[in-house]
Every structure is written in structure tokens, then in C-alpha cells.
Amino acid sequence: MASAMNCAVRVGVMSPAPFQHLIRAVSTSARYQYPSATMTKEATQERVKSIKEAPGPPHWPLLGCAPHMIYKQITGEFDGKKVVEFFRGMVEKYGPTFRMENPLVPKMAVVTRPEDCEAMVRATMDNPTRDGFTSLKKIRVEAVDDYFEGKAGILTENGEEWWRVRSRAQTPMMRSKNVAAYITRMDEVTLDFMDRMAWLQDQYGEMPSDFQTELYKWALESVGLVVLNRRVGCLAADLPTDSEPMQLIQLVNGLFESLNKVEMENQLWKIIPTKDFKELKIKHEEFLRIAERHIIESEVALREQGEDVDRDLTLLETLMLTPGLTRKDVLTLALDMLFAGIDTTSHTLGFTLYLLARNPKAQARLQQEVDRVLGDLHGPITSHHLAQLSYLKAVIKESLRIFPLVTGMARSLDYDLVLGGYLVPKGWMVFSFNAMMGWDESLFPRAKEFLPERWLRDKPLGPIHPFASLPFGAGTRMCIGRRIAEQEMYIFLARAMQRFNVDYRYEDMGIINRLVSIPSLPLKFNITERRK
Secondary structure, three states: HHHHHOOOOOOOOOOOHHHHHHHHHHHHHHHOOOOOOOHHHHHHHHHOOOOHHHOOOOOOOOEOOOHHHHHHHHHHHOOOOHHHHHHHHHHHHOOOOEEEEEEOEEEEEEEOOOHHHHHHHHOOOOOOOOOOOOOHHHHHHHOOOOOOOOOOOOOOOOOHHHHHHHHHHHHHHOOHHHOOOOHHHHHHHHHHHHHHHHHHHHHOOOOOOOOOHHHHHHHHHHHHHHHHHOOOOOOOOOOOOOOHHHHHHHHHHHHHHHHHHHHHOOOHHOOOOHHHHHHHHHHHHHHHHHHHHHHHHHHHHHHHOOOOOOOOHHHHHHHHOOOOOOHHHHHHHHHHHHOOOOHHHHHHHHHHHHHHHHHHHHHHHHHHHHHHHHHOOOOOHHHHHHOOOHHHHHHHHHHHHHHOOOEEEEOOOOOOOEOOEEEEEOEEEEEOOOOOOOOOOOOOOOOOOHHHHHHOOOOOOOOOOOOOOOOOOHHHHHOOOHHHHHHHHHHHHHHHHEEEEEEEOOOOOOOEEEEEEEEEOOOOEEEEOOOO
């Protein structure tokens, strides 16, 4: 979850129909020939060029490409909500490796080959530093009441402070047994949501135009089980718009929108407190106020239960008892799980339902698998069931390839590294534009098509480079909430396909950037019961 939207040059727009143009653009990368990321010393001496020789937008002394980017913003060619479109054009113009230098951000080399992405990840494995969420870190570190005690949490920290928390939290959060303990309750939430979908269909004749908000409710209710160990009440009928669950959802949406503005569109907040930065700070403080109260209430409720040798510890309790983690570390981690766990899973499932609706054969094949594994099972789903849903997992992977939640990964180099035939110096940031890789015909044959089977064990469309599609990141900074997010999505999709046929009768869907991708159109699905 958190790392699913963690890079500094993140997501962008794909307008309703230009996917074919994106495919053609990235396919042109096959025309460029350049050395691999790892080469012999002799080959390096003969063929490696300075990064200053790499193509890229116009640069000026001291100002870098800032004047060019400002001009693009003024003319409307660069829009923070259309980042993929902008970078697609740069790949088309400058090739698979290019540079960007700006005085307010680290110098950056952009790469679009999986081999270079792999080299970047391996070179930074011991110290995966990135220049991302710096605005959020500034707000937390400079908090007047010192709530965060000068620390900003693993979402925004780097170096020793990041590793101090990450090294202690990753085992409890990624251990299969700990995550599987929530399957039954996640299934209960999802079954309730399936009933709500059926009610919405009866009321409106299709999913309403704000169905994405309904998915937000399901996501908050699901992640709330893990973070708060209780139901939040998001699925109550006629939930008031001013209720605290709805406030949390609206604040998370607003945080993503504000973060996108300050991180992507205008870096002046690093010099003076801009209007967008002030709005981000206000939203963050309000989100913290509500979320912290819920977390503390859950903490108190767990203490009141007392010691019970027969009861398994919740994830919150496990983290609280982990040596080396302070109470404030755990509260900050829980805060970030709530922040990162709403938009990410709900947007992915919105895109996935759309792709299944547009591809009835894939939907039918998935339903056959679900019928074989679950049959008429009403509850509860178990980890044994989920382990057998190989095509379902392939569907999620293929959806994340076509509609990537983020555009890629960013890392700062601790030493010089050869990428794309250029020597990228220590201190530069490398941005691996993985979204473009997912649309590249040379990496994914028939890339315009939704073909989940490409991910199955026998790889019928050929081998897939392990770094060509990385929706949860890679290496030591891989998404710490990955297992939780995947489990939520697997349960949702299994129950949806068990009960419904899904259709979509409107325009082609695209993506809009709000730090993470969101569907460009209302999710007005038409669902029908498979069994009466």
C-alpha cells in the first residue's frame, strides 16, 4: 500500500483512448541500441558516455530544465494530472534513457528498460533512498507540538531512521500467518459489500456515478480491521456525508490531490510556504486528528481485553510489543496504513472490474476458476481457497500492468552506475519508468490486450522480465503492506465473480493522476446475479 505510491515522479493520465498511442511510443524503444547496465571494464572504457551527453529537455546553466518545464506548464503541455502523457512524449522524443536537471529537485536520469531498473534496485539495495513525499516529511518534522518527535515514518524517511523502523515492522506486517488471521473478517466485510452492490443495482439500475466512493468505503472498512482491529461502520446504510468515516475518506482523497500538486507541479514550497503547501498541512492535521483518535480507542479497547493466552495478538499489539519500536513509531505506521490503504486497493479494483467487463472471455474464465474453488461457499473463505486462485491473481497483475497505480520507482545513487550506456554519477536520482515498460510490445507481446494468462506459470506468451512490472516496488523498500493489500483484493474479486456478472456500457476508461492513478470516468457498472 504505502510503497505502492512512493516514487517522486509518479503517475499520470492516459486519456480515454490513447492507449494505442502509448504502446506505439514505447515500442519505439526497440530501435535504440545501447550497452547493458553491467559491462566489463574494457567495454565500459570504450562505450560508456557521460550522463551530460544524454538527451533530454533544454537545459540552462544553474536553472537546468526549470524554464522549459515552467513554459510547458504555462502552455498546458505539462499537467500534474497528466504526467504519463508528458513523459510518454519525452520517451518518444529523447529515447529510452534521458536526463532532467532542476535546481529544486535532485538531478535525474530516467530509464525505461527492465535491465536498468534491476541494476538500479540492486545497486541501492543496502540504502534505498528516494526523494519522495518530502513535503509530508517537512510537515511532520516541523510539527509545532512535536507530535512525531522529529521523525516522519517509513513512508517519508530514508537512511538509518527508515531502516530502524522498517527492519522491525516488516516481519510482523509481511508474515503470512499474521495477515491470514484477518481473512475471515475481511471476507465478512466483502460479503456485506456484495449485498450493498446488489442493493445499489436495484436502486439505480446500475452502479451509481459515485461508485468509486463506495469502493473507498469498502477499502477503509477492510484496512480498518487490520489497523484498528474493528469495524469502522463505513457500510452502514445512508452513511452521513459528515460522518467520521466519510471525513477520513474525503481527507485521504484531498491529501493525495494536494500531495500531487506540491510534489509534481510546484516546488516553490521548498522556499516559501505556498497556498498548496498550506492546504496540504491543514488536511494532514485534520486527518491526524481523526485517525489518531480511532487508533487510540482501539489501543484502549485491546488493553481492556486483558491477557488471554488463547487469543492471538492483533497486528497492532504485535507491533507495540516489538523491541526497538516506540509507541509513536507504531501510531505513525498505523496512520500511514490508513492513509495509503484506501485509494490504492479501491482504484485497482475499479480498473480490474472495468477490464473484466470489457473482456467477457476473461471474466468467464475467472468465474470458472472461482466456481471450482469456492462453489456455493457462503463463508468463510480460507487461505487454502486463496492459494488455488491462480488465474484471479493473474487478473490483478494484468490489471496493474495496463492501469499502473504508479509510474515507477525512484532511487538516489550512492555510487556511479552505468545505465543505458551512460555513467550516472553518485547523488543523482534514477527514475525507472515502469509504466512504459508495461505497455512495451517488446516486453509484453500483444500489450494492448487484457491477457491475464500471460502471468500463469507456463507463460504462454513468453517469459516476463521480473523487473518489467513492479506495482509494489522491489528490493528492501518493497511495499510493506503488500500482503495485506493483495489479500483484500483477492477476497473482493473472488466474491464479486462468485456472485455477479459485470458489464460496462460507456466510454473507454483512462487514468488520471492524483499521486496514484484513478479511473478517468465514473464506474457505472451493470451487475447481474449469476444465481437466483
